[in-house]
Amino acid sequence: MKITEIKIGKVSIPLKKTFKTALRQVDSAEDIIIKIMTDTDDIGFGNAPPTAVITGDSQDSVVAAIRDTIGPKLIGMDIENIEKIMTDLDASMLHNNSAKAAIDIAIYDLFGKLHKIPLYKLFGGYSSSMTTDLTISVNTPEEMVTDSLEALAEGYTELKLKVGTNAALDIKRVKAIREAVGNVVKIRLDANQGWNPKEAVRTIHKFEDLGLDIEFIEQPVKAHDFEGLKYVTDHVETNIMADEAAFGPYEVFRLLSMRACDLINIKLMKAGGLHNAIKIADMAETMGVQCMMGCMLESKVGISAAASIAAGKKIITKADLDAAVLLASDPVVGGVTFCENQIFMSNTPGLGITAIEDWQEIDNKNVR
Template identity: 35%
Template sequence: MKIREINVWKENLELTRPYTIAFKTVSAVENVIVEIVAENGLTGIGAGNPSAEVVGEKLSDTMAALQPENLEWLLGRDLRSFQLLCEELALRLPRNPAARAALDIALHDLFAKYLEVPLVTFLGQRLDALPTSITIGIKSVAETLAEAEEYVGRGFTHLKVKVGETLEQDLERLIKLREAHGHNVTIRIDANQGWTTYDLANFCTQAQALDIELIEQPLPAPVVDDLRELPDAVKDLVAADESLLSPVDAFNLAQSPRACGIYNIKLMKCGGVYAGRQIGTVARQAGIDLMWGCNDESIVSITAALHAAFSCPNTKYIDLDGSLDLAKDVVSGGFILENGIMRPNGKPGLGVVRV
């Protein structure tokens, strides 16, 4: 079955709840949508959300990479050469991971529909369901507690708190949050590169009683060797995010002494499901756990990440809340979310429906 047509367009997806992280406030996000049409009319959909801060790719770069002249190589190709097509994406678009992700996800959706199975079934399902964390941005103590109360009321049991202003403020918010909810909630934190090595060591000393599940990207992305020198008990808590952009990064982070105990895989950093699963394989061989994260993204790419996550036996955490605060989306369906627990919906491909 051959590829007949590729359609690309932008969607501006506003957030119902703007948030602040260490380097910016986010109120809306533009996603690039890709639709691949087969000769029999079957379609696959993908989505890309570029990150200039993390991978140096702006929306204009993504759109430029997805111009028709750059996609001619895919037209007329046989979908049954699926693996080869996924490999070629990295060669054709080496500097545009969000563009690659959009095409990669559309190819995965289309191929799984061709097989008439959910994508996770084609990939080899290892997990059925996991609780996702939901994110609280950098806010005052009162705002943090109010938002946490709302999320707990909606059934979420895992909260990810953005930190990275001052250590004192970070600790105050987390202490109050733990006092308010006890151990009924799991707390993980994301410093978004906002700490120093001293801050990290100081935090781990002062926060022992808080039972923090993990610490995402505490140090600036290039500062990897400093992580290698930390005690294993600290490294086990550290999830590499901005330091982990590719399978090559995964290999380097795993070199002895390893730099962290967790890899946070985001499809928009690495270029899609194919590369994400390569990172997962490296991590499994190195004894490193997986966390699957996201940006503010359409249900399309969130669902793709969920399917990839559940095909990896070393997946331990998911942080796939990126579509929950969108005021609109291009699709519905994809996953089932009940009391904070996510699972695929069991329908062919990604299981999404255009709206």
């Protein structure tokens, strides 16, 4: 099974509700989706949701990286030699992790198809399903309470609340939601780098003093501030998760070495795909640090890939893979399926995806 062509396209999917964090506000998911064609007529699907404020990637940069630099190096390569492909992919150019992730996902999809095995089983097969949280966008306390109660009615038992825009208001937001949902729901917070270290410690102590029972707090300080993240971790009782700081294997190695966090959030678009995400999970397991599998605002292509590692690896104990249910429609045929807060893996080889509806090929961008 050899690579003959890489087709580059995109989908644009409106969200059910505006997505708001301390970093950005979004009304639709704009996802680059590629198709890697082979001489056996098998197709591998991969995706890259450009997220400039986190990964530094735009649609144009992803397309250019695949078309001009990464893609041409892969034409003619045999899917059987996946280690060689991944070595060349990593060495093809610096950064551009989202573009690399799209290629990586499609290659693994084909590798699973070649060997007739679902990716979650290839990665270990620890579980065939998982529970995901639902993200509540940062808004007024009243709006966030309404959204949280709706999520509870839909069957969600874990809520990820976006905070980080104003520490005093964040306390009011979380307190109001805890009072509204009671103690039956797990609450985790994501500050998206919105606090400075001392502000984070003061705010988290307030959460603790109020008995709000926060499961963990994600990325309270700037991504580059490893020392600040460690300061927060060392001075609060609540578990602290690294997200934007835990970009790829090198950054995670440094975080683990410093003991700068209690938990790691793995995302394929940060890591550059499944190959490096596996390295992160294995490092974390060696250090006894549990992981969460996260996602960007993306289609079910990326969610199916991320879920494959989450289901395969025991050390990934939490899932924040709700992006597909935030979308107003689902153009992806096959892949994982959702039932309330449960994600179920496909037993079809690879990602289990057979087609992308409303996929728009980007003219003159294919790689042959």
